[in-house]
Every structure is written in C-alpha cells, then in structure tokens.
Amino acid sequence: ELYDVDPGRVSVIPLGVDRARFRPLGRDAIELVRSRFGLNGPYLLYLGGIEPRKNLRSVLVAFARLGPDVRLVIAGSGVEWNPEGPVLLQKALDSLPPEARRRVVRTGYVSEGDKVALLSGAGALVYPSLYEGFGLPVLEAMACGTPVVTSDRSSLPEVAGEGALYVDPGDPEAIAAAIERVLSDSQLRTQLRETGMEQAARFTWEETARRTAEVLREAASEA
DSSP states (O other): OOSOOOGGGOOOOOOOOOTTTSSOOOHHHHHHHHHHHTOOSOEEEEESOOSGGGOHHHHHHHHHTSOTTOEEEEEBOSOSSOTTHHHHHHHHHHTSOHHHHTTEEEEESOOHHHHHHHHHHOSEEEEOOSOOSSOHHHHHHHHTTOOEEEESSTTHHHHHTTSSEEEOTTOHHHHHHHHHHHHHOHHHHHHHHHHHHHHHTTOOHHHHHHHHHHHHHHHHHHO
16 A cells, blocks of 8 residues: 555565574573573563664563563664664663563673573563564564563564464553563463464575575566
C-alpha cells in the first residue's frame, strides 16, 4: 500500500538459522562465558541494536521491577545501525534506580561463540520490539533452547509461532510479569524450550535459498 505495489508481485521469504551453530550448549561453555562477563545467578538477555524501535527503554523499566537476584545482559556494541546507540543506552540506564542499574551488564560486541553461550545460559531472551522486518535474534534464541519474551506485533508472532511468550511492547508492567512467569515456572520454561526449538527447525537457510531461487526463476521467465 505504501509504495502502490501489486501484492501479487511480492514474495515474502523468511530468513533462516544455522542450527549447527545455534544450538543448546553444555555447562562448560556456559560457565566460561559467565566467568568472562561476571555473571553469577540468573540473567536475562537483550540482544540486538540500540535504537528507539527496539524498545530497550521498556526492557529496562520492566527489569527494574524484578527482584534483586536477576541481572540483565545487554549484548552488542549498539553502533552497527545507529551511531547514537551508546548515548541512548546511557540515558536509559541513568533513568533507572541505582540498585537496578548495578545489575545491568553491558558486554559490548560479542563473538558468535559468546553469543550462543549467552543465549544458552539465559533465563530468557527479552525482545519486545515495536517493529521488526523479521527478528533474527528470536529465531537464534529458540534454536538454542532459550525461552523468549517478545512483542505481539509486527513480524514477531509469525517468526516465533507457539514458541514464545507474547507481550504488549508498550506495557513495561506486562513485560515484567511475563519475565517473572518464565523465571518462576519450570513447566512453562520447558514448554517454551521445546516448542521454540521445533519452531526454529522450520527456518533453514537452505529453504531461504530455494525459495529465493524459485522467485528469481519465475521473474526471469516473465521478462
């Protein structure tokens, strides 16, 4: 509608996840990354860029409502797509109560190996974006067996299917309540882990390539 394009000429092709790389890791790998970043006890993970649509401020407000034993890990440099990311993050952190601010761990850039280990050890990935074109971190988290708390809008329900707990991204209280449910309910965690891994298995790069090639062949035949 925005570009006045015939919907019949548009093909939507999802991304994939490399399940040889993104998979649940064992205790040794998780403990190594915990030691590297000083993570004792349970932690939540935010993974991705730092820009308004990612809704990190609501994550922080929700996190401040949680108990004192939980930490929040913010992984990523924040400058890939938005040079102002670090400034936005610092402003958001400064708005937190001091006690909550002390429980936030900023890793900066992390390697792929550390990313998988952080996902594998996290109590949940918290990803309540206001808008996503796809939402690859959600898929990567599910492939690692990590419970996901994400938005009930944009592309995210299509990507996560039954493998995530959905929230209104504009409601930090609801985000906090969903996180508390995941952390306190072992049966729910098991359910999200199992359904999430099943959902992630539906998204492969081989299927992405196959469907892309198919669309290109169709376009070439119409030229």
